Amino acid sequence: MTDLLARFASWTPELITAAGQTLYLTLAAFAGAAVLAIPICAMKMSKSASMRGFATSYIEVARGLPVLVILFIIYFGLPDVIPSFRWNSMSCAILGFALQGSALLAEIYRAGINAVERGEKEASVALGLTPLQALVHVTGPQAFRIGLPPMGNYLVGLLKDTSIASIIAAPELMLRAKDLSSSSFMPMPVYIYVSLFYLILSLPLSQLTRMLENKRVRQ
Amino acid sequence: MPILSVRGLQKSFGNFNVVRDVSFEVERGQKVAIIGPSGSGKTTVLRCINFLERPNGGVIEIDGERFGVRMTGGSERFESDASLAKKRADIGFVFQRFNLFSHLTALDNVALAPRLVRKMPREQALEIGRRMLARVGLSGKENNYPDALSGGQQQRVAIARVLAMQPKLILFDEPTSALDPELVGEVLAVMRDLANEGMTMLVVTHEIRFAAEVADRIIFMDGGQIVADGPPRQVLYDQPTDRMKQFLRSLSSDNAPTAGAPS
Numbered sequence: 001m002t003d004l005l006a007r008f009a010s011w012t013p014e015l016i017t018a019a020g021q022t023l024y025l026t027l028a029a030f031a032g033a034a035v036l037a038i039p040i041c042a043m044k045m046s047k048s049a050s051m052r053g054f055a056t057s058y059i060e061v062a063r064g065l066p067v068l069v070i071l072f073i074i075y076f077g078l079p080d081v082i083p084s085f086r087w088n089s090m091s092c093a094i095l096g097f098a099l100q101g102s103a104l105l106a107e108i109y110r111a112g113i114n115a116v117e118r119g120e121k122e123a124s125v126a127l128g129l130t131p132l133q134a135l136v137h138v139t140g141p142q143a144f145r146i147g148l149p150p151m152g153n154y155l156v157g158l159l160k161d162t163s164i165a166s167i168i169a170a171p172e173l174m175l176r177a178k179d180l181s182s183s184s185f186m187p188m189p190v191y192i193y194v195s196l197f198y199l200i201l202s203l204p205l206s207q208l209t210r211m212l213e214n215k216r217v218r219q
Numbered sequence: 220m221p222i223l224s225v226r227g228l229q230k231s232f233g234n235f236n237v238v239r240d241v242s243f244e245v246e247r248g249q250k251v252a253i254i255g256p257s258g259s260g261k262t263t264v265l266r267c268i269n270f271l272e273r274p275n276g277g278v279i280e281i282d283g284e285r286f287g288v289r290m291t292g293g294s295e296r297f298e299s300d301a302s303l304a305k306k307r308a309d310i311g312f313v314f315q316r317f318n319l320f321s322h323l324t325a326l327d328n329v330a331l332a333p334r335l336v337r338k339m340p341r342e343q344a345l346e347i348g349r350r351m352l353a354r355v356g357l358s359g360k361e362n363n364y365p366d367a368l369s370g371g372q373q374q375r376v377a378i379a380r381v382l383a384m385q386p387k388l389i390l391f392d393e394p395t396s397a398l399d400p401e402l403v404g405e406v407l408a409v410m411r412d413l414a415n416e417g418m419t420m421l422v423v424t425h426e427i428r429f430a431a432e433v434a435d436r437i438i439f440m441d442g443g444q445i446v447a448d449g450p451p452r453q454v455l456y457d458q459p460t461d462r463m464k465q466f467l468r469s470l471s472s473d474n475a476p477t478a479g480a481p482s
Binding site: 117119120122123124125126127128129130131133137138141142145 | 304306320
């Protein structure tokens with residue numbers, strides 16, 4: 001037993017570093033997705049049919065592919081086609097998750113904007129606000145509030161999904177766990193221990209999401 | 220020159236002609252009530268005036284200036300959103316369902332458009348907001364969100380929001396129809412004050428008694444057309460059409476005008 005505890009202790013520093021990388025990957029991908037989703041959502045809601053068509057295809061493709069396929073295309077495929085493309089596995093993973101996430105977030109934005117009362121949009125129009133002012137001051141803030149819970153759910157899901165990046169050798173939690181498992185020949189303790197790390201990261205996030213959800217219901 | 224001129228207005232939804240060839244004028248300071256059965260096109264006429272609905276035909280002029288359509292090189296084109304927005308700012312619109320911004324306090328609801336559209340400094344916009352809320356009897360409710368206000372209070376905030384833009388003309392779309400009966404009076408009282416202060420008002424309403432008392436003119440619409448247009452006494456009592464008699468009978472007795480009441 002003490003032997004096992006000693007093992008846990010010896011794994012801890014390495015796993016904490018790796019957990020930091022998991023968190024970094026999650027937040028960077030989320031930020032990228034959140035920004036990229038804005039033009040996609042704008043195109044999806046545009047008056048121009050070709051813009052809408054492009055956005056729809058993008059969203060359907062990005063959502064329809066397993067993220068592992070996207071990661072392989074970026075990490076193995078791109079350097080093959082563009083020899084100068086030399087991104088490390090972490091950057092490729094951030095890009096891949098951000099691309100897929102942008103499709104999901106664009107739909108969350110759109111649902112939020114559509115959920116704002118039509119009457120409030122009309123009122124802003126009737127008062128003389130331009131479409132952009134109405135979006136920034138009336139529709140946007142409310143859409144954001146409506147979209148927060150699903151965005152939180154996406155963030156928690158993303159945190160767990162980043163474990164897939166271990167397959168392209170991004171130095172995050174799951175990759176370290178695999179290394180430790182094969183060097184120690186103790187898969188069960190290693191994976192149980194790494195589960196604990198994932199829970200420590202994800203539980204506060206889902207708690208936060210629930211809080212935001214309750215706040216919205218109260219409003 | 221009339222402040223509002225509507226000529227040959229047409230609007231259809233699909234194959235259904237909701238408004239057929241409606242024409243009328245409103246002079247500065249006039250209070251005009253539009254009455255008529257449900258589905259007669261009253262609300263659509265109102266919504267076409269500031270292009271919340273795009274008319275299929277006809278001319279809208281505000282203060283002699285063509286609204287919503289621009290002539291370029293001899294052909295008519297719809298105005299851009301930005302140019303429409305500028306003109307809409309001068310026309311108040313009060314909605315049946317209030318349509319307050321639910322994420323803003325009463326005061327911010329009123330101050331938003333002066334800040335954004337009139338480019339007023341924040342403090343000045345808030346000052347105007349407070350004054351307008353006071354004007355509709357809502358001092359002390361500045362920091363309430365819409366869902367913490369009664370329907371009547373929400374509609375009064377909506378009126379204050381319109382007044383803060385110092386409109387040339389206010390369009391009211393059945394402003395009391397969504398209210399509980401006991402809340403109708405407070406909104407009508409505010410509208411009566413506005414009328415006495417000389418505001419130009421075009422009011423779609425089912426409150427016949429209010430229309431008879433406050434309006435200079437009543438327009439009776441049926442089937443997308445104007446059937447009668449004149450002083451309340453004349454339209455309601457002196458020369459009522461059969462359709463008008465039938466409409467008046469269909470109204471509940473406590474809302475129906477009492478004979479001889481209007482001046």
